[in-house]
Amino acid sequence: MITKKSKYAIKALIYLAKQEKMKPVLIEEISTEERIPKKFLEAILLDLRKAGILGSKKGKGGGYFLLKPADEINMAEVMRIFDxxxxxxxxxxxxxxxxxxxxxxxxxxxxxxxxxxxxxxxVATLKDNTFAVLLEKEKKLRRYRK
Amino acid sequence: MITKKSKYAIKALIYLAKQEKMKPVLIEEISTEERIPKKFLEAILLDLRKAGILGSKKGKGGGYFLLKPADEINMAEVMRIFDxxxxxxxxxxxxxxxxxxxxxxxxxxxxxxxxxxxxxxxVATLKDNTFAVLLEKEKKLRRYRK
DNA sequence: TGTATAATCTATTATTATAGTAGGGTAATA
DNA sequence: TATTACCCTACTATAATAATAGATTATACA
Incomplete structure (x- = not known):
């Protein structure tokens, strides 16, 4: 089984991939929207930053943002960081x-x-699923639901 | 990651699949040959018996043996028991x-x-690998080694 | 230049799963 | 009927997971 860290990381990255490019998002916002314990999320985002996937900015107007386009980040690399x-x-x-x-x-x-x-x-399946692909899948699923 | 219980179970079953059919094998023997802690192995074999994969016989000349032919037991069902x-x-x-x-x-x-x-x-890959298939694979690997 | 803001760092803790060990009880068979 | 070997209960050590708490550092902006 996958850890919660990996799942939370994937959720946070999907959330960030939906944002306007490079616009920093607060830990607080991701925590609330995705229902991830704030302090726990802090550690997760920090790991993603150390892995070169996210960038961060401190102070007012700060937050986290994707460093690469969503189609260049995949589930395999994220899961390897945490699991x-x-x-x-x-x-x-x-x-x-x-x-x-x-x-x-x-x-x-x-x-x-x-x-x-x-x-x-x-690994092949996880690599196929970049965050761009995941966003597309989510859109489709939302359409079918209506 | 798979647990040691699953790995030990698979090893024990391969060992039993190599034996003359229905001939009971001592826990002690499997423990020594496959280097599995005896008491730990006891619990594992018991679970395999409760799952209907192994049969057992008490008293002198007793031990554990496969209840089904090796090509009717696969890795998926074994791993589900323990993991x-x-x-x-x-x-x-x-x-x-x-x-x-x-x-x-x-x-x-x-x-x-x-x-x-x-x-x-x-699951498909694990199901393809019955213990008959595993025995064949082991034979092949031994041949290549020489 | 000070202050609010927001990420970052260091420590600690509770819970659960794994990987065993110990020791005796029970049932079958020569 | 003694022996052999399976069966059962309880305990323990270690590690990983899933957090929480509090102090610190960097940044924007007034």
Whole structure:
């Protein structure tokens, strides 16, 4: 399961992607609109800034804003920031590789291949979903609802 | 990430699938051969028995054995026993459905669809991998190694 | 230049899940 | 009928998650 941090981060980024470009948005506003605990959101936005996804401005008229266009940010990179590896076992992770500690022989491990395939499928799907795509999906869903 | 319980369960089942059919294997033997803490393994095998995957026999000559042929047991059902839902968010889980507690509106949630696709891909891959398939894979990997 | 504003940093805490361990009880079989 | 091996209950250590509290720093603007 994905963590709340990842989910909150995705929600906050969708909210920011809807804004006028580069216009800073208050933590307070995102917190209220998306119902995310303010202090918790603070830490999340800070991580997104450190990862180079968001920019920030202090003082009056300050806030957070996207540093890149919405079609250049995808769900895979966001989830990796907060949840680490996307793979279900560390031995097939791409950026967070580690041998499975209980593994006797990685080379002949038959389940490794299975989890490698799953990781590739999952990463591909997450990468396809940029925040531009997510905005489009939300628009469509809202139309169908009416 | 998958839990150790799931990994140990898969390893134990592979070990049992290699045995002469219906011949009970001691917990002690599986524990030693697969390097799984014995007491921990006991609980795992018990869960597999309660799930109808394994049978057991007490007393001398007893032990655990597969109740079904290896091609009728797959990784998805095993992982569900120990890790619960395979989905990355509860709102797209098949057998363990729950609304996401922080979700404002499930109908217009754009990430739900993404995680639904990922769940379907993952489950399909896990289901393809029956324990008969895993045994075949292991054989192949051993051949290539030499 | 001062002050309100808003992000940033440092610490602490509650809760839950994981990964075991300990020790005895119970049932089947030679 | 003693042995063998499964079965059950309870406990514990560690780590991760999901927060909260309070002090600090940077910035705009009057």
């Amino acid at each position: 680490g590896a996307i793979a279900l076992v560390p031995c097939v992770a791409h950026r967070y590789y580690e041998p499975c500690e209980e593994c006797i022989d990685e080379i002949t491990c038959p389940i490794r291949e299975v989890f490698r395939v799953i990781r590739e499928q999952t | 619960g839902a395979i989905a990355l968010v509860p709102c797209v889980a098949h057998r363990y459905y729950e609304p996401c507690e922080e979700c404002i509106d499930e109908i217009t949630c754009p990430i739900r669809e993404v995680f639904r696709v990922i769940r379907e891909q993952t």
